[in-house]
Amino acid sequence: MSEVIAIIPAAGCGSRMKAAVPKQYIKFGRSTMLELTAGKLARVLGAENVYIGVSPEDAYAADLDLKSMHVLRTGGATRAQTVANTLRAAIEAGAAGKDDLVLVHDAARPLVEESDICRLIKAAKEHIARGTASGCVLAIAVADTVKRTDAQGFVSEDIDRTRLYRIATPQCFRAGELVRALAQHPDVTDESSAIRLSGGKTAVVECAPTNIKVTQPADADFVRQQFLKESRMQLRVGYGYDSHRLEAGRKFILGGVEIEHSLGLSGHSDADALLHAVTDALLGAANCGNIGILFPDNDPAFKGADSKVLLKKAWETVAQKGWQIANIDCVVIAQKPKLNPHVPAMAQTIAGILGIEPEAVSIKPKTNEKLGFEGKEEGISTRAVVLLTKMP
Numbered sequence: 001m002s003e004v005i006a007i008i009p010a011a012g013c014g015s016r017m018k019a020a021v022p023k024q025y026i027k028f029g030r031s032t033m034l035e036l037t038a039g040k041l042a043r044v045l046g047a048e049n050v051y052i053g054v055s056p057e058d059a060y061a062a063d064l065d066l067k068s069m070h071v072l073r074t075g076g077a078t079r080a081q082t083v084a085n086t087l088r089a090a091i092e093a094g095a096a097g098k099d100d101l102v103l104v105h106d107a108a109r110p111l112v113e114e115s116d117i118c119r120l121i122k123a124a125k126e127h128i129a130r131g132t133a134s135g136c137v138l139a140i141a142v143a144d145t146v147k148r149t150d151a152q153g154f155v156s157e158d159i160d161r162t163r164l165y166r167i168a169t170p171q172c173f174r175a176g177e178l179v180r181a182l183a184q185h186p187d188v189t190d191e192s193s194a195i196r197l198s199g200g201k202t203a204v205v206e207c208a209p210t211n212i213k214v215t216q217p218a219d220a221d222f223v224r225q226q227f228l229k230e231s232r233m234q235l236r237v238g239y240g241y242d243s244h245r246l247e248a249g250r251k252f253i254l255g256g257v258e259i260e261h262s263l264g265l266s267g268h269s270d271a272d273a274l275l276h277a278v279t280d281a282l283l284g285a286a287n288c289g290n291i292g293i294l295f296p297d298n299d300p301a302f303k304g305a306d307s308k309v310l311l312k313k314a315w316e317t318v319a320q321k322g323w324q325i326a327n328i329d330c331v332v333i334a335q336k337p338k339l340n341p342h343v344p345a346m347a348q349t350i351a352g353i354l355g356i357e358p359e360a361v362s363i364k365p366k367t368n369e370k371l372g373f374e375g376k377e378e379g380i381s382t383r384a385v386v387l388l389t390k391m392p
């Protein structure tokens with residue numbers, strides 16, 4: 001038994017949409033509206049707690065990707081009947097006790113925000129615990145001037161919009177109370193009407209105004225635009241630079257690879273200028289600070305530090321934010337030693353630390369035509385750019 005279950009009535013035919021399929025089966029990208037809507041509730045409540053009531057003749061639901069959600073052929077002649085039949089079936093299956101909460105949500109509201117669903121449940125629990133209401137509904141305050149017309153379409157009445165709301169879904173009540181109310185009032189257009197007619201109170205919880213009910217073809221276009229916006233991949237670019245002095249008596253470690261050379265790189269850590277530039281590029285792309293902040297060079301903890309460990313730690317910080325690496329491109333400016341033979345090993349090492357393919361790591365060594373500190377072999381410098389991606 002679960003504390004909160006969801007009922008989605010999805011037995012209508014949505015004739016106003018003028019679509020070839022019932023409107024809950026209109027597709028947005030690869031998913032139907034019902035899959036998108038039910039998916040929102042499943043993410044909040046768990047798929048096994050979502051009950052979908054379809055028409056007994058439904059020919060589409062069986063082909064959908066609804067995970068472990070329950071599809072019941074409990075559709076009735078009206079929305080209220082479908083809700084009542086589906087809820088009774090869920091209760092009979094042991095899914096909910098009379099005091100458990102039920103969310104009833106329109107299949108045609110795929111844009112409901114998960115945060116609004118959570119606020120609704122919280123508010124309903126509080127009202128029920130205090131005895132101040134039987135439950136709650138999501139609603140949108142009316143911003144437009146509202147008027148009623150006569151049968152001929154002429155304005156006949158100004159309606160004060162103070163405290164006027166467009167009632168949306170989900171609506172949240174206790175299972176037992178809702179079943180009783182719907183049995184007594186089978187002709188209502190929403191659950192809160194049945195609750196009110198049975199003497200119960202419903203509190204309003206304001207939700208995002210985008211929680212529209214898809215009714216007209218223009219609504220479907222709006223939903224399509226919203227999902228397109230949400231499904232867009234995010235891209236971020238980061239840039240890193242580093243330089244280290246060349247000195248006798250130090251190891252020459254670059255890209256995590258120890259390279260034979262008469263001089264080595266000096267610094268607080270192992271002075272791997274290539275890994276430092278890559279580390280900074282990653283941190284920069286994700287706006288997570290920089291290598292000097294994460295690993296201060298006056299901190300004894302990082303004296304002689306293995307820069308491979310620092311890069312891995314920095315990458316973990318960035319990856320935690322959901323970023324993935326598309327590619328890394330680096331330049332190393334060093335008059336000596338010859339670095340091209342070591343490029344595959346360096347790319348392999350960097351790719352290994354970051355868990356990406358070596359093919360995604362490019363390293364281009366250059367001399368500096370004997371110009372500047374690199375050309376005079378006083379030091380070397382490095383640059384790296386990284387592209388991060390985040391899927392929605």
Ligand code: MG
Pocket residue numbers: 242243244267271272273276
């Ligand atoms: Mg450095």
